Amino acid sequence: MALQAVAGSKIYIGTRVAPKGTVALSDFTAQESEWTEIKGWTQSGSLGDTQNLISQDFIDENRTRQIKGTRVGASMENTFAPMPSDPGQMKFIAAIDSCSPYAFKVEWGAGCAxxxxxxxxxxxxxxxxxxxxxxxxxxxxxxxxxxxxxxxxxxxxxxxxxxxxxxxxxxxxxxxxxxxxxxxxxxxxxxxxxxxxxQPAGSTDLFFGLAMPGAKQGGAANTPLLRTWSIQVDSNIVEI
CATH class of the missing domain: 2.40.30.180 (Ubiquitin-activating enzyme E1, FCCH domain)
Structure with a gap:
């Protein structure tokens, strides 16, 4: 298995989509002409599913037993340098104000394509x-x-x-x-x-998610002003 660089990766936002928990590649075909890169990406959040656990205490076994429950998309917490005139950031801000999910795409290591x-x-x-x-x-x-x-x-x-x-x-x-x-x-x-x-196979992730608001981060004099925006993943992730 080859190592894959994070540097050069790109994140894109598509259009508003109908909520759907299970998506396939075909759900993103219409997005090919709609992707807008969100510029100023400085830190990538984790991307993937977590899974709930269902537990029950058993008296006779003196043990809590567990079974797997439903899967849930984790929150992808990303950090960006504020760029008010960037079309991708403007589109993300509009998505924050929407109650609907949007299509998202991450191209890992796109700079090494x-x-x-x-x-x-x-x-x-x-x-x-x-x-x-x-x-x-x-x-x-x-x-x-x-x-x-x-x-x-x-x-x-x-x-x-x-x-x-x-x-x-x-x-x-x-x-x-x-x-x-x-x-x-x-x-x-x-x-x-x-x-x-x-791109190498498996280096692009496609998913539906909710654009969530976040705070600006300051600090000492030589600290850059950054903004945290998270994407609450609301579907499975299609890897291509």
């Missing part, structure tokens, strides 16, 4: 060739950005796809969902170049 120029064949499936090697595995999310034209028919720019077989050190196919059917390309790209940006 792989990026390179690729070609994409017209075939079934279309094969992405990353000449100097991609270092990706099945399930890794990847996006393609064309310059001076379009991608091959079957693929959309700046849309998240997922690496699937066939995979070699320098090539792979992509699907619309992790482990899904490889996408066929039917018309050649008109772009003069195509840039691929990819």
């Amino acid at each position: 792989s990026e390179g120029e690729v070609t994409i064949s017209v075939a079934n499936p279309g094969i992405v060739t990353w000449p100097d090697g991609h270092g990706l595995e099945a399930g890794s999310p990847v996006m393609f950005t064309p310059t001076g034209g379009d991608l091959p028919t079957g693929l959309l720019p700046d849309t998240v796809y997922y690496v699937v077989e066939p995979i070699t050190p320098t090539t792979f196919a992509v699907a619309a969902t992790p482990g899904g059917a490889a996408i066929e390309t039917t018309v050649a790209a008109t772009a003069t170049s195509i840039t691929a940006t990819a």
Whole structure:
């Protein structure tokens, strides 16, 4: 298992969503064009479920027995440098005033994402060739950005796809969902170049949560003014 850096990570807020305790990747498809990065992130909180315990005292055993109860999303307490004009912070403030949950995304180590120029064949499936090697595995999310034209028919720019077989050190196919059917390309790209940006599998977390208010933190003269904002996770976490 490779170590993963926290430095370079990015946190995004999407739109208001209907409350839902169990979410899937498909619940975030419509968010692809809605994500806004919350800038000024200085400290990440813990992200994951906790689980309630149900206990009962037994006289005859002289012991308190326990069973697992319901799962509950923990509060992700994040610290930010106040940036009043940042669109992400403005959107979070609006979410605090809302009673509804919002979609959130965390890209861990996004500053170390792989990026390179690729070609994409017209075939079934279309094969992405990353000449100097991609270092990706099945399930890794990847996006393609064309310059001076379009991608091959079957693929959309700046849309998240997922690496699937066939995979070699320098090539792979992509699907619309992790482990899904490889996408066929039917018309050649008109772009003069195509840039691929990819993250390792499991490095992106998606979830629904409630934006919670928090206090500003001051201190001594050389202490920066920071703000604590927490996200109360209200769903399971989808890892991609």
